[in-house]
Amino acid sequence: MRTKLIKTEAKEIFTKTKLPGCDLVINQYVGCEHACSYCYAKFISRWRPQDYGKWGCWVEAKMNAPELVKGKYVEGSVYMSSISDPYQPIEEKLKLTQMILKNLDKRTKLSIQTKSDLVLRDIDIFKHEDIEVGFTVNTFNQKQKDIFEPCSSSNEERIKALKILKKNGIKNFAFISPMIPELIDLNKVIEDTKEFTDYYWFEFINTKGVGKEFMEVLKKQFPNSYEILADKNKMLDFIKESKNIITSKKIKIKGIEMH
Numbered sequence: 001m002r003t004k005l006i007k008t009e010a011k012e013i014f015t016k017t018k019l020p021g022c023d024l025v026i027n028q029y030v031g032c033e034h035a036c037s038y039c040y041a042k043f044i045s046r047w048r049p050q051d052y053g054k055w056g057c058w059v060e061a062k063m064n065a066p067e068l069v070k071g072k073y074v075e076g077s078v079y080m081s082s083i084s085d086p087y088q089p090i091e092e093k094l095k096l097t098q099m100i101l102k103n104l105d106k107r108t109k110l111s112i113q114t115k116s117d118l119v120l121r122d123i124d125i126f127k128h129e130d131i132e133v134g135f136t137v138n139t140f141n142q143k144q145k146d147i148f149e150p151c152s153s154s155n156e157e158r159i160k161a162l163k164i165l166k167k168n169g170i171k172n173f174a175f176i177s178p179m180i181p182e183l184i185d186l187n188k189v190i191e192d193t194k195e196f197t198d199y200y201w202f203e204f205i206n207t208k209g210v211g212k213e214f215m216e217v218l219k220k221q222f223p224n225s226y227e228i229l230a231d232k233n234k235m236l237d238f239i240k241e242s243k244n245i246i247t248s249k250k251i252k253i254k255g256i257e258m259h
């Protein structure tokens, strides 16, 4: 399906945030072609015209974003991005993320997170600045990925990209999410990445944030997972077991998010 592209102009590009571990966010895109069915940002579609279509089919691009960062130093840590992926497919053509990186004050402490190995295109920019790059990584098989994250790089490609970043001296991190009972294999994902990953964030699935539609899909297609999520005691066991695995590994943990 073709993406509906809406070109916009913004007044500001740095926005204050309460997200853990950062002070400001940059969203040069609103909307995301990766179309993850569990995306917490998809609620934004409610405030967009109906003809935009569903989440994943439209992207607003703030065309003046590269100009807005020029000559502007901001204190604190900046996260890119919270309601879009800075390296979703449209970036290959528009290059907004790349132009922002080139124009950004060199002292900016920037943390980029993506699900696309297109990020490797900008490796030479990362080498010269205070930028860390993270990948969302999980252990969905192909059937699960087609349902949950249909349009992003494969898990293998993301892990390979983490390795390439490390090899090039760029600080990296793995965001292990969403942690869904029966569908996440923590031992595997940590063992597959720990040799070349600087630090980890973990996130249990946010059952409210993912919305009713997602929970219905889970109930139908993965009833065992749904049953655990719906049962407080079973969920507490899952959390306890997951934390035991995480803390038994010799890895640097920045956070374990629960909602």
Ligand code: SF4
Pocket: 032, 033, 034, 035, 036, 038, 039, 040, 041, 082, 083, 084, 085, 115, 152
């Ligand atoms: S990549 Fe991130 S922002 Fe994009 S749809 Fe998936 S969860 Fe949402």
